[in-house]
Amino acid sequence: MLQIIREVTVRFCEVDAMHIVWHGHYIKYLEDGREEFARQYGLGYHLLEKAGYGIPLVKLDIDYRRAARYGDTLTVETRFVPSATPRICFEYCIRHAETRQVVCTARTTQVFTDAHLQLQLLAPPCFTEWQQRWLPSPALLA
Amino acid sequence: MLQIIREVTVRFCEVDAMHIVWHGHYIKYLEDGREEFARQYGLGYHLLEKAGYGIPLVKLDIDYRRAARYGDTLTVETRFVPSATPRICFEYCIRHAETRQVVCTARTTQVFTDAHLQLQLLAPPCFTEWQQRWLPSPALLA
Amino acid sequence: MLQIIREVTVRFCEVDAMHIVWHGHYIKYLEDGREEFARQYGLGYHLLEKAGYGIPLVKLDIDYRRAARYGDTLTVETRFVPSATPRICFEYCIRHAETRQVVCTARTTQVFTDAHLQLQLLAPPCFTEWQQRWLPSPALLA
Amino acid sequence: MLQIIREVTVRFCEVDAMHIVWHGHYIKYLEDGREEFARQYGLGYHLLEKAGYGIPLVKLDIDYRRAARYGDTLTVETRFVPSATPRICFEYCIRHAETRQVVCTARTTQVFTDAHLQLQLLAPPCFTEWQQRWLPSPALLA
Numbered sequence: 001m002l003q004i005i006r007e008v009t010v011r012f013c014e015v016d017a018m019h020i021v022w023h024g025h026y027i028k029y030l031e032d033g034r035e036e037f038a039r040q041y042g043l044g045y046h047l048l049e050k051a052g053y054g055i056p057l058v059k060l061d062i063d064y065r066r067a068a069r070y071g072d073t074l075t076v077e078t079r080f081v082p083s084a085t086p087r088i089c090f091e092y093c094i095r096h097a098e099t100r101q102v103v104c105t106a107r108t109t110q111v112f113t114d115a116h117l118q119l120q121l122l123a124p125p126c127f128t129e130w131q132q133r134w135l136p137s138p139a140l141l142a
Numbered sequence: 143m144l145q146i147i148r149e150v151t152v153r154f155c156e157v158d159a160m161h162i163v164w165h166g167h168y169i170k171y172l173e174d175g176r177e178e179f180a181r182q183y184g185l186g187y188h189l190l191e192k193a194g195y196g197i198p199l200v201k202l203d204i205d206y207r208r209a210a211r212y213g214d215t216l217t218v219e220t221r222f223v224p225s226a227t228p229r230i231c232f233e234y235c236i237r238h239a240e241t242r243q244v245v246c247t248a249r250t251t252q253v254f255t256d257a258h259l260q261l262q263l264l265a266p267p268c269f270t271e272w273q274q275r276w277l278p279s280p281a282l283l284a
Numbered sequence: 285m286l287q288i289i290r291e292v293t294v295r296f297c298e299v300d301a302m303h304i305v306w307h308g309h310y311i312k313y314l315e316d317g318r319e320e321f322a323r324q325y326g327l328g329y330h331l332l333e334k335a336g337y338g339i340p341l342v343k344l345d346i347d348y349r350r351a352a353r354y355g356d357t358l359t360v361e362t363r364f365v366p367s368a369t370p371r372i373c374f375e376y377c378i379r380h381a382e383t384r385q386v387v388c389t390a391r392t393t394q395v396f397t398d399a400h401l402q403l404q405l406l407a408p409p410c411f412t413e414w415q416q417r418w419l420p421s422p423a424l425l426a
Numbered sequence: 427m428l429q430i431i432r433e434v435t436v437r438f439c440e441v442d443a444m445h446i447v448w449h450g451h452y453i454k455y456l457e458d459g460r461e462e463f464a465r466q467y468g469l470g471y472h473l474l475e476k477a478g479y480g481i482p483l484v485k486l487d488i489d490y491r492r493a494a495r496y497g498d499t500l501t502v503e504t505r506f507v508p509s510a511t512p513r514i515c516f517e518y519c520i521r522h523a524e525t526r527q528v529v530c531t532a533r534t535t536q537v538f539t540d541a542h543l544q545l546q547l548l549a550p551p552c553f554t555e556w557q558q559r560w561l562p563s564p565a566l567l568a
């Protein structure tokens with residue numbers, strides 16, 4: 001299972017009048033998770049951009065379970081979910097670092113486009129190579 | 143059908159290196175839609191806060207269909223979705239104002255809490271009254 | 285005097301735990317002011333970008349005088365300040381729309397770069413033409 | 427000299443269409459610097475809030491020198507500037523971590539208010555104690 005864990009600390013400017021993280025700011029934490037995944041496993045904007053591709057999000061689902069507050073340390077678990085079609089899927093679980101209580105869970109789907117944002121129906125070679133390196137057994141693909 | 147339409151214009155600071163609106167900024171457009179709904183129909187943070195309640199989001203789903211660019215004018219259609227349980231559900235459709243092409247669709251769910259963020263299992267009286275005023279026939283509830 | 289007035293309404297996600305607009309969000313209101321100036325007078329990112337130039341900010345000063353709260357309507361007065369050197373300077377005054385009380389004042393300076401972000405020591409022709417159209421008397425330049 | 431150094435990495439969502447960090451996002455980096463200062467020296471929102479005070483910004487000045495790009499690692503030097511009047515002043519220098527080249531410099535001023543945002547003309551006792559601990563010689567105050 002390809003997964004990373006990244007810590008984030010809630011900023012003062014990220015909590016709202018109810019003193020909890022405004023729901024929209026979690027999108028940045030998910031991006032922080034994907035960035036850390038890119039650093040550790042090499043799959044991210046840099047790899048694709050260098051090869052002439054974009055990877056825009058086409059789907060985002062978040063379930064909010066518990067509040068997080070200013071100064072809280074959270075962990076962003078980010079797990080790569082293999083897919084039979086040419087896309088990049090991640091599942092996330094954000095927890096309070098200390099108690100391990102779940103703050104929210106999320107899923108994102110990204111597709112491949114060329115530099116002009118035209119959808120690519122075939123996976124870019126650099127992604128295929130990445131998959132062969134990290135996910136050697138195609139039989140395991142969902 | 144309780145629905146509003148709100149126009150938003152894409153800011154320079156909302157587009158990313160691919161020259162398209164970064165996916166996280168759409169969360170603000172959805173909030174703009176709910177704000178306009180609150181202005182026209184009275185259901186929003188102000189009504190609930192005055193009565194001592196919070197309405198945090200517990201669920202957010204977005205499907206991105208087309209890109210939007212700096213300077214584009216978008217319309218945010220925001221539709222109240224009646225629910226049999228005590229929660230506030232909205233469906234959204236964001237379109238290019240001129241061509242009516244769909245940029246993204248979304249759904250949000252908010253629950254009722256007291257001022258200390260404790261979940262309320264019964265709908266607040268102010269919400270029940272609001273429903274009776276705007277949704278007179280409970281038989282129509284989904 | 286080249287000036288525009290633009291209204292903005294404070295979003296829920298823009299106020300912090302003290303229930304006032306977080307100081308960083310005013311930067312967006314200033315950009316909203318410049319955008320409105322661009323719409324009315326034609327001087328903005330679109331004009332310069334089409335001609336192959338960038339106009340990054342090199343200086344920003346803000347003085348915060350009064351708080352603004354969720355739902356407040358503010359007016360962003362944005363005034364072009366002529367300059368003897370090739371740069372774009374604006375002064376701003378953000379007020380509560382109703383009481384006219386000053387919320388903050390600000391100043392920004394933008395310089396001209398080429399598409400590779402190299403500083404341009406001479407003003408782009410499109411800016412010179414814009415100045416000749418809107419500021420016919422160079423003797424008035426500061 | 428009371429100073430901290432904090433590293434930040436530029437996020438994908440923080441760069442604009444010119445592929446450089448949008449100027450408004452630096453305000454968050456400055457807040458990151460103050461947060462780190464609070465962690466190391468104890469002077470921050472938490473200390474003041476617990477004692478019933480707010481510390482809103484009243485002044486912000488930024489000079490932008492060089493661009494920063496997606497993935498860049500920056501260091502935020504944050505230095506406490508003693509003041510003869512009851513306020514909290516910081517100076518900042520943001521640099522490229524590797525080359526030490528200056529990206530921007532900044533200054534902020536915060537004042538003390540009570541919980542209702544009324545300006546306090548006398549410094550709160552907790553701040554006076556903090557100063558006595560960390561800045562023992564008042565003769566050094568500017």
